[in-house]
Amino acid sequence: MMLDVSDVTVSYGPFLAVDRASLQVGAGETVGLAGTNGAGKSTLFAAIAGQIMADTGRMVFDDHAITNHPAHQRARLGLCRTFQVPREFGRLSVLENLLVAAPGDRMETMWSAWFARGAMRRKTQQLTVQADGILAMLGMSGLRDLPAAGLSGGQKKLLELARVLMHRPRLILLDEPFAGVNPVRIGEVMEIFRRLKDSGIALLIVEHHLQALKALSSRLYVMDQGRVIAQGDPAEVLASRIVQDAYMGGVL
Amino acid sequence: MNSVFFANLVLNGLIEGMVIALPALALTLVMGISKFPNVAVGDTMTVGAYVAFGLQAAGVSWFALATLGAIAACMVLSLATYQWVFRKLSKAPMVVNLLASVGLAFMMRSALLLWVDSQPKTYAFPLVRAWNFHGVRLLPTDLWIVLTAGAALLVVFALFRYTNVGRCLRAIADNPELARASAIRSKRLTWFLWCLFGALSALGGVLLAAKSVLLPEFGWEFVIPAFAAVILGGIGSPVGAVAGAVLLGVAQEVSVAFVGPSYKITVAFLVMIVVLVIRPAGLLGLLEKAR
Amino acid sequence: MSAYLIAICIIGLIYALLAIGLNIEYGETGLINFGHVAYFAIGAYASALLSLRGVPVSLSILLAGLLAAVAAIPIGFAALRLKDDYFAIVTLGFAEAVRITIQQEEWLTHGVQGIAAIPGLAAGASGNSVFLAILLLVVLCAMGSVYLIQHSAFGRVLRAIRDNEVAVVALGKRTAGFKVKVLMFGSFFGGVAGAFYSHFISFISPEQFVALVTFYVWMSIILGGVGTMRGSLVGSLVLVLLLEGSRFIGDFLPGVSDLQVAHLRLGVIGFILVMFSLYRPQGLFGKGGRA
Numbered sequence: 001m002m003l004d005v006s007d008v009t010v011s012y013g014p015f016l017a018v019d020r021a022s023l024q025v026g027a028g029e030t031v032g033l034a035g036t037n038g039a040g041k042s043t044l045f046a047a048i049a050g051q052i053m054a055d056t057g058r059m060v061f062d063d064h065a066i067t068n069h070p071a072h073q074r075a076r077l078g079l080c081r082t083f084q085v086p087r088e089f090g091r092l093s094v095l096e097n098l099l100v101a102a103p104g105d106r107m108e109t110m111w112s113a114w115f116a117r118g119a120m121r122r123k124t125q126q127l128t129v130q131a132d133g134i135l136a137m138l139g140m141s142g143l144r145d146l147p148a149a150g151l152s153g154g155q156k157k158l159l160e161l162a163r164v165l166m167h168r169p170r171l172i173l174l175d176e177p178f179a180g181v182n183p184v185r186i187g188e189v190m191e192i193f194r195r196l197k198d199s200g201i202a203l204l205i206v207e208h209h210l211q212a213l214k215a216l217s218s219r220l221y222v223m224d225q226g227r228v229i230a231q232g233d234p235a236e237v238l239a240s241r242i243v244q245d246a247y248m249g250g251v252l
Numbered sequence: 253m254n255s256v257f258f259a260n261l262v263l264n265g266l267i268e269g270m271v272i273a274l275p276a277l278a279l280t281l282v283m284g285i286s287k288f289p290n291v292a293v294g295d296t297m298t299v300g301a302y303v304a305f306g307l308q309a310a311g312v313s314w315f316a317l318a319t320l321g322a323i324a325a326c327m328v329l330s331l332a333t334y335q336w337v338f339r340k341l342s343k344a345p346m347v348v349n350l351l352a353s354v355g356l357a358f359m360m361r362s363a364l365l366l367w368v369d370s371q372p373k374t375y376a377f378p379l380v381r382a383w384n385f386h387g388v389r390l391l392p393t394d395l396w397i398v399l400t401a402g403a404a405l406l407v408v409f410a411l412f413r414y415t416n417v418g419r420c421l422r423a424i425a426d427n428p429e430l431a432r433a434s435a436i437r438s439k440r441l442t443w444f445l446w447c448l449f450g451a452l453s454a455l456g457g458v459l460l461a462a463k464s465v466l467l468p469e470f471g472w473e474f475v476i477p478a479f480a481a482v483i484l485g486g487i488g489s490p491v492g493a494v495a496g497a498v499l500l501g502v503a504q505e506v507s508v509a510f511v512g513p514s515y516k517i518t519v520a521f522l523v524m525i526v527v528l529v530i531r532p533a534g535l536l537g538l539l540e541k542a543r
Numbered sequence: 544m545s546a547y548l549i550a551i552c553i554i555g556l557i558y559a560l561l562a563i564g565l566n567i568e569y570g571e572t573g574l575i576n577f578g579h580v581a582y583f584a585i586g587a588y589a590s591a592l593l594s595l596r597g598v599p600v601s602l603s604i605l606l607a608g609l610l611a612a613v614a615a616i617p618i619g620f621a622a623l624r625l626k627d628d629y630f631a632i633v634t635l636g637f638a639e640a641v642r643i644t645i646q647q648e649e650w651l652t653h654g655v656q657g658i659a660a661i662p663g664l665a666a667g668a669s670g671n672s673v674f675l676a677i678l679l680l681v682v683l684c685a686m687g688s689v690y691l692i693q694h695s696a697f698g699r700v701l702r703a704i705r706d707n708e709v710a711v712v713a714l715g716k717r718t719a720g721f722k723v724k725v726l727m728f729g730s731f732f733g734g735v736a737g738a739f740y741s742h743f744i745s746f747i748s749p750e751q752f753v754a755l756v757t758f759y760v761w762m763s764i765i766l767g768g769v770g771t772m773r774g775s776l777v778g779s780l781v782l783v784l785l786l787e788g789s790r791f792i793g794d795f796l797p798g799v800s801d802l803q804v805a806h807l808r809l810g811v812i813g814f815i816l817v818m819f820s821l822y823r824p825q826g827l828f829g830k831g832g833r834a
Contacts (some may be wrong), residue, residue, distance in 0.1 A: 049713070051713075062721070069552065070712075071712050071713055072712045072717050072718075073715075075715030080713070087713075088706075088710075089701065089706040092703060099696070099713045100714070107696045108697050108700050108716075109697055110697055112689060112697065113691045113692045113694075113696065113697045114691050124696065163710075164714075267654065287628075289631070306809075337817060339822060343823055345824075347631075348820045348824045354758060355814065356817060358755075358758070358810060359810050359813035362809040362810025366810070381764035416673050462826070472754075479636070515647065517636070517640065520636070521633075521636035521637065521640045522640075525622075528621060528625060528633065530645075535647040
């Protein structure tokens with residue numbers, strides 16, 4: 001079990017956003033997390049990412065107890081996330097965005113800047129090769145030297161993904177990756193995710209786009225009003241009575 | 253150092269705290285709506301204090317009228333800063349608004365420094381002896397001051413609770429998305445807010461000057477304490493700003509017993525730091541779970 | 544080179560050092576530091592006091608810079624979890640607290656009377672041209688070290704923090720550490736600038752370290768272009784021209800006292816800040832700084 005989340009509760013004052021939710025993601029597995037609006041999936045996502053702290057519950061990632069870990073520590077362990085609204089480094093180039101993303105402790109110091117420039121340059125070269133590889137895989141090679149702020153919305157979302165990949169994550173938390181994607185391009189994006197899956201990275205996808213979840217996930221959780229109301233095979237879960245009721249006849 | 257001594261300090265602190273509550277409230281309102289700390293609050297207070305002084309010196313016999321004049325003047329002043337500066341910067345990054353407010357503060361102070369001489373001024377109040385309750389002294393002026401501040405705060409809170417404008421302001425502060433949706437009333441709301449800002453600053457300035465002396469730098473010295481009050485009470489909470497101000501006032505006054513009167517701003521700063529490290533949400537602020 | 548011109552250059556280079564420090568903090572990393580003058584003051588007083596107690600001036604300048612850098616640590620850690628607007632106010636409060644402490648702790652700093660007869664640089668080299676040469680060397684070193692940082696992995700992370708700190712955290716980096724280091728770096732140069740200032744001017748007192756000085760430096764990086772090395776230099780040059788120019792004008796206009804010139808200058812600085820905010824905000828975040 002790569003990620004084991006049990007009995008997580010998150011409340012904002014009197015409002016219970018997440019109510020004893022549990023989920024698991026196995027190594028290399030793609031798991032979906034769906035739910036109605038306000039179901040609490042974004043909050044659960046944020047709690048798993050470490051952006052907010054859960055009130056109760058336990059989280060274990062890759063045999064590390066991460067319940068109290070701050071966000072950056074979870075990322076260092078290999079639990080990385082993307083943002084639904086892209087958070088690109090606007091005034092850096094696409095390549096630089098990726099270079100920053102790589103774990104680079106020894107190189108990212110003032111000392112290296114002054115006294116170890118040779119080593120720093122070599123490391124940067126290595127990372128550039130890695131970055132170019134990722135950009136090629138995502139079809140973004142042409143954008144390499146453009147300032148990130150100038151990218152289109154869809155390109156920024158891809159940049160989000162590219163950045164996370166630089167970090168060589170074990171599990172990626174994907175925050176509504178299909179939100180706002182032009183329907184024409186959904187096939188392309190799905191293809192990218194299939195390739196990701198093939199590379200063995202575990203994925204936890206929070207999404208509204210149920211078709212995409214059905215196609216990509218091996219297991220699906222559905223939340224409603226803060227609780228996990230169903231989990232299992234995506235097709236079965238989505239067809240189940242309880243989920244249909246929750247969505248109140250929404251298009252499945 | 254005995255209990256009477258401390259009682260006097262605490263009393264003084266409560267009074268000063270009540271008055272600092274006015275600019276603190278003004279600050280927290282602007283921060284809630286326009287999302288930036290309006291550093292010009294201090295110098296607006298000074299302008300108000302000087303206008304009242306000028307009116308009194310010009311022959312306005314009833315001090316309450318002079319105060320009203322100061323309030324009116326600062327309402328216009330703050331509204332002008334909004335109309336000509338902050339309105340244009342409403343979509344700009346916070347730092348731009350912040351620097352603009354610093355610039356405006358400097359301009360106000362410069363104008364005052366050029367206009368008035370820098371001799372300390374006091375309001376012409378009839379000399380009355382302090383009341384003395386077993387060693388605890390209270391000047392009648394101070395009583396008026398605290399009553400006025402209290403009344404002003406009650407008026408403002410009543411406005412928030414019982415008028416449409418007030419309710420809208422609260423809603424906007426709680427939910428900026430809603431604010432954008434209700435753009436129709438937005439302009440009137442924002443004008444109301446900035447007038448309120450000016451009024452509270454002016455009144456705060458007059459009352460504080462009534463307790464001490466009036467110098468051109470005097471308002472700037474209350475910027476840090478006003479912020480400390482907002483932070484202590486909890487960001488985003490008007491009630492918190494008032495509570496924080498009172499607590500801070502007492503803390504500042506009590507500190508005088510230990511480090512003397514000149515360290516008050518430092519005390520405010522230390523309170524600010526301590527709160528931010530230990531309990532960033534302040535006493536009453538909502539616990540910020542996410543940024 | 545005439546003595547006057549040398550003096551101007553020295554002052555200009557001192558401001559340039561301050562600007563270089565602030566530019567790394569704001570232009571590169573997006574830290575809205577409104578307390579820069581605090582480190583200027585700490586450096587000035589530390590170097591003055593050390594050298595008066597027999598420490599060789601070149602050593603005391605270095606120690607002053609280090610002390611200023613160390614002083615940045617608690618502020619850094621306490622304030623770095625704050626949103627940028629609160630950080631600005633806290634740093635402002637810190638600068639005021641430092642100034643008041645200097646003013647009050649007379650046993651150490653002679654309070655408002657100031658410290659006089661501060662020795663100049665090295666043996667017999669009271670000739671200002673030597674001072675200028677050494678200062679120029681220091682500024683060049685500062686520029687060099689900043690250049691190396693800007694073109695490094697460390698600098699890249701700083702710019703990423705500036706553009707979107709949340710994302711940097713999500714990528715596994717402890718941004719707080721970076722920010723504290725940057726603050727220390729900028730404060731080191733602020734302290735060194737202060738030290739040079741005290742040895743040049745040979746008399747320092749608390750009123751020379753008011754908050755206005757911080758905004759002189761802000762104005763100079765805005766005028767010159769935030770985030771660029773050239774910006775620090777050009778901006779300081781313009782600042783010095785403004786300061787000297789205004790003094791000249793005061794001398795030439797009859798009936799205008801030095802004090803009035805100072806007051807007017809305050810207003811002009813404020814006006815410039817407001818104008819830049821309104822009409823050239825890219826000056827604040829175009830190449831660098833917070834968007």
